[in-house]
Amino acid sequence: MTAPFSPYDPGGSRNNKKPRRARFQRVPIRMILPNVVTLLALCAGLTAMRMAFEERWHYAIAGIVVAAILDGLDGRVARLVKGTSRFGAELDSLADFVNFGVAPAIILYAWMLDEVKSLGWIAALIYAICCALRLARFNVALDDPNKPKWANKFFTGVPAPAGALVVLLPIYIEELGVPHWEFLAAPVALYSVFVGLLMVSQLPTFSGKQLGNRISREWVLPLFVAAVALVALLVSYPSEVLTVFAAGYLVSIPFAFRAYRTHVRADEEKKAALAAPKES
Structure with missing residues (x-):
């Protein structure tokens, strides 16, 4: 029985030869391993949404934390085993949107934002959309070959994993003993929108990319x-540790802006000194 459709020939059948059967090439394990880590992170984010539906807030937060940790590992694993690929980059971006955009929005809505009904849902939508826009901007951003080395110390806006952990700060505070007051739903909605706007803003934030690449031998054991x-500490006191992290990250944004401006002014002064005419 002949095939109903002719095989795809990108070069055209110039010599009218019999088309060759497609051969499947084996994929090395090093190309699959980073994608497995990404899929595990996606499973953690989806499980966090299920825990939110069941009102098991500890496990919902744990799912986002695990997803953030795995998100930080998949790229490093890909570079370590030389398994980076276009497919992996697209999969990572889609997983990040679910884990750090959709999942936190669903958790916040199921936790308290539903108390203000449409207003809470709009706040959740805005946060999720801001996360999608932030990821899209990050994916299409082109590396400037003339970018100074110090620019790698900063992100543009709050990254998606940090935004997800920061936006859940009200839940951490409730876990510390603050009562679940319904009149706080509107402030929580405004806070969610505020974090979403931070993600799509042009504010510089510390990236931490240059931390941990190489360290001195005497610092290995410490x-x-x-x-x-x-x-x-994270396992024993999750709410306390996450509260300190979220509050500390918000406090660090003005310092990141100040450090960024210091680098910019230093570059401007160097350019002005080089452009100034030399005295004879």
Whole structure:
């Protein structure tokens, strides 16, 4: 039985030869491993939404935290095993939108924003849309070859994982013992919109890309101890640690702006000094 459709030939059948059968090439494991990490992060984000529907807020927050950790690992794993690909980049972007845009919006709406009905839903929509726009802007941004080295220290706007962890700050505070007052739903809605606007803003924020690439040998063991202590604190006191993180990140934004402006002024002074005529 002949095939109902002729095989696709991108070069055209110039010599009228019999078309060759497509051969499937084997994909190396190093190309699959980063995508597996991304899919695990997506499962964590989707599970967080389920936990929100069941009003299990501890597990919902844990799902977002796990998704953020895995999101920070997939890119590093891809670069480590040389498994970066266009498919992986697109999958990572879609997973980030679900994990850090849709999931936090659903969690906040199920937790309190539904108390103000349409206003709460609009706030959740704005936050999720801002996350999508932030990711789209990040994907289409082109690296400027003339960009100074110090520019890698900053992001433009709040990144999606940090925005997801910061926008859930009201839930952390309630877990610390603050009563669930319904009249706080409107302020929480405004806060959600505020975090969404921070994500799409032009404000510089610390990126941390240059941290941890290379460290001195004498700092290796203290770093292990600090990492273990941080994990232990996060597991034992999740609400306290996440509250400190979210509040500290918001406080760091003005300092990031100040540091960015300092670098810009230093570059402008260097250019002015080079352009000034030399005295004979």
